[in-house]
Amino acid sequence: MENTTSAASPITGHTGLICLLGSPCAHSVSPMMHNASFEALGLDYRYLAFDVNEETLPTAVAGLKVLGARGFSLTMPDKNLMVSLCDELSTAARIIGAVNTVVNEDGRLVGHNTDGIGYMQSVKDAGYDIIDKKMTLLGAGGAATAILVQAALDGLKELSVFVRPTSRFYDRLVHTVEELTEITDCRIRICDFSVGMAPHEDTCPVPENLTFPKDLIVSDIIYNPRETKLLTMAKNQGNPFFNGSYMLLYQGAEAFRLWTGKEMPVEKIKKEFFSDPFYSKSNLDHLRRVIAALNAGNGISHELITDEK
Numbered sequence: 175m176e177n178t179t180s181a182a183s184p185i186t187g188h189t190g191l192i193c194l195l196g197s198p199c200a201h202s203v204s205p206m207m208h209n210a211s212f213e214a215l216g217l218d219y220r221y222l223a224f225d226v227n228e229e230t231l232p233t234a235v236a237g238l239k240v241l242g243a244r245g246f247s248l249t250m251p252d253k254n255l256m257v258s259l260c261d262e263l264s265t266a267a268r269i270i271g272a273v274n275t276v277v278n279e280d281g282r283l284v285g286h287n288t289d290g291i292g293y294m295q296s297v298k299d300a301g302y303d304i305i306d307k308k309m310t311l312l313g314a315g316g317a318a319t320a321i322l323v324q325a326a327l328d329g330l331k332e333l334s335v336f337v338r339p340t341s342r343f344y345d346r347l348v349h350t351v352e353e354l355t356e357i358t359d360c361r362i363r364i365c366d367f368s369v370g371m372a373p374h375e376d377t378c379p380v381p382e383n384l385t386f387p388k389d390l391i392v393s394d395i396i397y398n399p400r401e402t403k404l405l406t407m408a409k410n411q412g413n414p415f416f417n418g419s420y421m422l423l424y425q426g427a428e429a430f431r432l433w434t435g436k437e438m439p440v441e442k443i444k445k446e447f448f449s450d451p452f453y454s455k456s457n458l459d460h461l462r463r464v465i466a467a468l469n470a471g472n473g474i475s476h477e478l479i480t481d482e483k
């Protein structure tokens with residue numbers, strides 16, 4: 175479906191609706207990001223945010239379907255419940271058990287999960303090719319599961335997932351790994367992770383005296399603060415690193431493509447709404463050596479990801 179008009183056009187009876195459902199959601203950058211993209215491409219859509227929790231989600235979804243909304247995004251706490259409200263699910267959304275993007279295809283609600291796609295694209299944006307390489311994940315929450323699933327589907331060679339045996343996500347992780355093992359060639363291990371995590375700047379999911387392998391690429395999907403303690407450790411040891419700034423951008427870009435059939439003008443959106451992602455710019459020489467080695471097939475790329483979502 176394509177609604178095309180001139181940039182900054184007024185809302186008319188033809189303007190299509192796309193929105194965000196979640197609670198809370200007023201802080202989201204998504205309305206600004208998507209509306210700026212619609213305007214840049216001359217698409218006659220508007221994107222709004224609505225505070226909708228799990229209790230009111232079924233009613234809101236039914237209303238959007240009746241109104242003919244082109245689609246919508248979901249954030250916490252609605253992603254898991256949305257699975258049961260869709261008529262069809264993408265492979266990733268089905269395995270993850272969560273939906274963050276819905277497309278209304280002539281009355282059929284098709285659920286997708288673009289979080290993992292967003293992370294994998296942010297890896298490429300940071301300058302790394304990790305396909306057929308190894309990744310280590312710390313945690314098994316919603317964002318980590320999305321990354322796990324997409325990484326396996328995209329063709330990573332090996333994944334190690336560290337999670338506490340007492341985690342409420344443990345049983346779900348076991349089921350997810352079993353399914354991925356059946357449909358991909360990725361080797362996945364579940365490892366005991368006994369270090370606690372908390373949403374505070376001065377905490378870190380790994381011991382402070384841990385020495386990273388010299389070719390380890392360290393990423394933290396948190397974007398506020400820009401430099402977490404984990405990234406500081408990587409910086410101090412000379413490892414390449416980046417944060418989660420562009421995971422947010424690229425998951426939205428994939429949703430935009432699903433709704434409109436157009437590519438989001440990501441360079442424009444980067445400049446307007448995203449500060450520079452936190453890359454190890456002080457270690458550019460080291461980065462170039464690592465990337466050159468990976469491109470030449472002389473090394474194995476690792477990803478170290480924390481998940482607090």
